[in-house]
Amino acid sequence: MQIRPVGVVVGDPDDEFQVIEVREEYADALLRVEHCEHLLVMFWMSELDPEHVDLLQVHPRGDMSRPLTGIFATHSPMRPNPIGVTRVRLIKRDGLRLTVEGLDAWDGSPVVDIKSG
């Protein structure tokens, strides 16, 4: 099972908006996307240290007062397959560029999928 990136995130998580730059070869997959108010965006959390991906238990949110918990019972970004899923608001579409609000992905993160949301 191989992931083919369909685009890339541009802009920092602290910015009000971020841009998804969709790859040219997937231009046709954007037809009528501007009618969507919200989108579900899946992105690869590639900034993670590979050794963290093998971590299977965490204290949720790094809070040591919370009990050690398996990552399948958390939203920890450290996971065997580090794919983030976020519902964003679509602000505008400009060709291959989607300006979105609420993505919270690192600059340069590969985009795995976009669905109406």
Place this chain on the structure above:
Amino acid sequence: MQIRPVGVVVGDPDDEFQVIEVREEYADALLRVEHCEHLLVMFWMSELDPEHVDLLQVHPRGDMSRPLTGIFATHSPMRPNPIGVTRVRLIKRDGLRLTVEGLDAWDGSPVVDIKSG
């Protein structure tokens, strides 16, 4: 970007409940999962014909009266990276087996990730 399956779906989409069989090597990632009422399950829609994965536009729900729409503006299962995301209810945990309601994945689908949901 390579996906490592963390488990497999057992049971048919028509069944009231389906089971996620988590791989032994990810047993530790299940610690305290029984406290979650709902889970977000990501699974690989491996039953798809590979040629459908290259389809970039569809009539939503196969309804020809609806305009041709890019797959990024739909929930069509035919996508460059055919990963389904479903919020399920956790009925019970029995070791590596999670009985869930509402998954709607084919029997044998590889499970990509499980998050608290």
